[in-house]
Amino acid sequence: MVSEEVGEEYRERSARVLGLEPGGAREAAAVREFARRIGAERGLVDVHTHFMPDRVLRKVWAYFDAAGPLVGRQWPITYRRAEDERIAVLRAFGVRAFTSMLYPHKPGMAEWLNGWAADFAARVPECLHTATFFPEPGVEAYVRAAVERGARVFKAHVQVGAYDPAEPVLDPVWGLLAEAGVPVVAHCGSGPVPGKYTGPGPMREVLARHPRLRLVVAHLGMPEYSEFLDLVADYPEVRLDTTMAWTGFAEEFAPFPHAELPRLAAYGDRVLLGTDFPNTPYPYAHQLEVMADLGLGEEWLRAVCHDNAARLFGLDDNAS
Template identity: 35%
Template sequence: MLPCCHHILSSNERSSHPSSFPWKHPDNLPPLRDEEFPSHIPLLEKYGLPFIIDIHSHFFPEYVMKRIWKWFDGVNWEIAYRENEVQRMESLSKNRIRYFTTLNYAHKERMAEGLNRWVFETHKNTEGAILFGTFFPEEACLDYTKRAVDEYGFRGFKLHCEVGRLDLTRSDLSSTFAYLEKRKIPLVIHSGDAPLPGPYTNIRYFKTFIERYPELKVIVAHMGASEVWEYAELLEMYPELRLDTTMVFVDFLATGMEQDPYLKIIERYPDRVHFGSDFPNIPYALSHPICNLLNSPLSDEVKRNVMLHNSARLFGISL
């Protein structure tokens, strides 16, 4: 059994052990915990944003989440929101993230169906939760994916190619992808090779995959880092392909070093990029990525699209 909340740090405290990943400004780190009045709230009011939709937030059963945190501890990756789930929900509300996805993923067989059941039973009545599930290449994959859509009302699914050592081109996933393509159900896919590469994270696997399912609604996590430009080129060819900003425009350089040039991609495809945070497994407060995007040179309209309107349209959320 892993200890619960065994080293929560205050906003002024940091681990004395350096992270395996670099910081942009190592002598001036962003706050680790929320301020009493989060610094991005005035910016939301400035740009007419009543709230934010986070397309990349994680929800696991507590025992699974603690194992994930244990891995992060091994690379000295601090967890800003190392709290119980009720407290984490309060943090989202405090930061005016009114809608959020329940992303999780499986790394072995006979795990995904249980995760989907947990999401449904735990969050079917959670205000603001956009129910997401997952699946894994196994015999019952299509059956429990259909159940998640038809019975549970799931709005999307998450796949993690590095953690699950998942080859998107596997033939035993083809019927599930074809079903989701036909039903127009979105997928958030971590297929890039950052922060760590996997055997199937190179974009060549993703290209083969998207060629087979050109109308599948896919949101590429982390803008495909660290192959951002390669994924951006695909946006021109696949109108249902999208990117999320998760851990890209931040001072923690786990997903790449050069960030400012990526703003050009957002300006070029203002309707195809969504705000994501990676909550709760981030080594800074939620205000950090939000402020960085809202203080960027992006136009006011594009900022509203990224933080709110694009995801609202994708999920049919009324504004």
């Protein structure tokens, strides 16, 4: 737990946007103004947003509704809205590209989810075509099919899936994605609650076999921030996303070590904006506010919130 003094600091930051209706006109204006201020006039690129079939998403929300005992506090879903309303919120915020992070928790789900995600990306032009996988027979075949169909990013959820990412059945999948240059956003840190295979060890084993894998570590690897920064140092294709980091909510159970800010600044070209929208227990603008409060400068913020992802996904030819 953070000290009361530090906790109060983060509560004060959060208070700046508490008066804004989540997804309302004032929050949309605040997000757009943030983008303008950092020089990201074309909008933000958010690599960690969740869209999935309605019945699956409702089960995810039910999990968060009951997650209080797991993280020691309640976890309200700030943007619990119909799919078209959630898309409209991101458009109002000026988010130029986002993902449909979805994931299976058992065999037999991933291929079906990939079909849904391909259709979603086809009808929502701002969405980067997202896919997923699970360690099961046939996984290499359906991952290859998703790549051939145009998947631009994959989601791996080691915590929810409760699998070892280094197990042999997934080795050809990691190799395929490394060869294709398709990024994988992986929830492999041990926050908010640890799993049997979370932490940097299993992913380090994967990277030792596939050093060119474009791994994006979700949540900055929370709470093993330093260890995952070590992976960034050791492997030039490893990146981090900012999801939930530095927010008042996360700082209460997984505070980011201030001593690591210089390394975070040094690797500013390999940090990407992620938010967990719509599943955040606070307004979207709060994630942006706390990043600005790090004091790493507008150039760092512009790279994180736009340029790095624009370059990774080839969104335009002039990302600085």
